[in-house]
Amino acid sequence: MHKQTKGSTEMPNPINVLAIVQGGRLEFEAVIFAASFRAANPNFEGRLIFAEPQPGPLWRSNPKIRHDEVIDLLEDFDAEIIPFESRYFGEKYPYGNKIEALKVLPEGENFIFFDTDTLHTGPLSDVPFDFDKPSASMRREGTWPKLELYGPNYAQTWKSLYDKFGLDFESSLDLSQPDEYWQRFLYFNAGFFYYKCPKIFGEMFTKFAVETRDNPPDELVCQELNPWLDQVVLPLVIHALGGGRDALPAGYLDGETTCHYRLLQLLYARESDRVVEILETVTAPNKIKKVIKNYDPIKRMIYQSRGHKARAMFDRDNLPKREQKMRNMLKKSNLWLR
Template sequence: MPTGPATGQCVNILIVGQHGRLQYEAALFAASFARLTHSRPFRLFVAEPQPSRLWDQNPRISDHQVRELLKDCGATILPFENRHFGASYPHGNKIEALFALPAGQPFVFFDSDTLVLDDLGRVPFDFDRPSASLRCEGTWPKPELYGPGLTQIWKSLYDRFDLDFESSLDLSQPDDFWRRYLYFNAGFFYYRCPQIFGAQFLDIAVGILNDPPRELLGQTLDPWLDQIALPLTIHALGGGRDALAPGYLDGDTTCHYRLMPLLFARESDRVVDTLRATATPNKVKRVLKNYDPFKRMIYQNRGQKVRDLFDQANLPRREQAIRNRIKREGLWIR
């Protein structure tokens, strides 16, 4: 089994940073990355979309203190152009940003709302076999009462792109149960070359958007387009659900927290302690306090009030139930 990047091999870490929430999430990611990852082969790139007709306002990082902190953490701000997506589907940034990375070098993409918990050099990546996050719920598709079922919907997509459907299935799961089908959260993914992965990802995503199979009639593509195209991309490139040993990403090494109230509600004490340790230095604190959810949750103790509402060893099964409880208590912020 692979034990991580080969000695001397450069591995590029990619996140997106832009005006608004993501620039502060990128700052927190960079601070946690710099604090805990000391393996030489890793380089952090913060992809920054550039103004164009596809954006209704300037999407670039607007807080100069964020820029300074990113550079202080060793990150490189990487401008990229949107040619297919923009304000109408900002999730598309994670696809188009791949083309700005150096070709032929392995990469790992993370959603910006991720906290690094340990040295990424511990993760046993096999960059020839891509994978992505299995920490997800069955969010898509939602079959209609008299419409096609999950098998028909997913098979139509594999057929649309000339991919083998049967080999993607987890046959230990029952037919028409969402876990039977290859499905990921797009919070992280990786491969040996960003250009190859990006071209496959883009081709599939644009193909679904512009010419969906008729079985998708009535299905919502926004915001799920990236998570629909991702498993097809990974399958096409020889990866799958078992390509990465469990327990590392979305586990001991990283946490995809998504929103601060959810982090405090459901993550382990180790995650909360890592967050607080990362956010404590003055150079980090003065930046993160510019973003109201971070200021209130981390520095004004609202996060601990959220945490006290839940038994982290006995959480509600559905995320929506957690959100509703926090909102009833007047503690929700995003």
């Protein structure tokens, strides 16, 4: 039974921070998440919550945390572990966890969801959130849609989704970007998102995702929705709720306050000296080290200095424009560990 430790209820507008935890890589990333969060937010008065998927028909293997030591550490960081049932996604689409996990949060309270592979580098209190206007991460590449010869173009593909859910398409466009350039269309990385009510956001996110998966518009016939489904429908949710690409000033999340590193190899390869120092500081205590080194990529990258070998391969002032090129270079050097 996981202990649940509630945070302060005295905040007039409490903020609930949510991430996913489950057996395997994410349980060790959750420790880094919690350690860095508490270091960066010593006066945080809200709740730090990890949602944990439970065994059920949509999981062939048990998705729960496998190491009791991880549970103990998360509790030491005053984090709650709250179970949830996978009703729509599960093992076939684990990215759907972030959609279904929103139901563990209290209705009508401000929330921020972060991917578990996030390092906290500054206090959230510095971030000028407007929770009435949702937004998400703009640190993204044009990963979807992939256009096919003689198939629908960007505008036709995206408009079909807006039309499906009765949303205004034209007002979502960034008219400063060229016609048929991917950045003209509202698109986010789902590494973080926020709003004033998880129930409203979560129900719409679930509805749009399930209906797009099960009954996509004809214009999507050539498009791959796995693994992109969450990022395909997230812009629709944010637009429907009155948010957008400019709702949050740049430079805070995915900047001074958080780092969505995705993989430790990429953190070492491209992030600032400050980010690397924070990572190595929060993972230095022995009680943390002895737990997270059970995950081999963490042991090798952080504690056996493979990360610094990866770092030496790249010039932070002249990084490859596409992440895939960085990944390929790391793989060739046998520094791609998962």
